Amino acid sequence: MALTKSFKDRIQNRAARDSEFRYGLLTESIESMLSGDIDTGKSLLRDYVNATIGFEGxxxxxxxxxxxxxxxVSPSGNPTAKNLFAIISLLQREEGLHLQIRTA
Structure with missing residues (x-):
């Protein structure tokens, strides 16, 4: 299902003013991918990029x-691990985050 313009605007507006929301969007993306739900992880990563620096940035x-x-990061996209982790690394740096993996 395609996102409506107003939904995309809401995500961007909230991300612009709420650092915890941005953090949650990025971490949820990574957690989804690590748990094997690659499609959801890529979708959240795409939302994060659109809501923050954009694909041009x-x-x-x-x-x-x-x-x-x-x-x-499209539904049919198949990024290499090198590209995916490079993107995540750059986004962390831009956001001023250092995410760590811990066992539960």
Whole structure:
């Protein structure tokens, strides 16, 4: 199901004013991927990028085309681990986060 414009606007507006929301969106994306739900993780990562630096900004940081980055996190995208972890690393740095994995 495609997201409506108003929903996308709400995500962007909330992310712009709420650092905890941005943190939650990024961490939920990573947790989803680590638990095996790659599609949800990529979707949340795409939402996070759209709501924060955008794909143009991410493209400048990664030196990859915005379209290539969008394809990587699309439902049919299949990013390499190297590309995916590079994106996550850059997003953490931009957000001022250092995420760690702990056993539960």
């Amino acid at each position: 991410l493209a400048e940081l990664t030196e990859k085309s915005p379209k290539s980055l969008m394809r990587m």
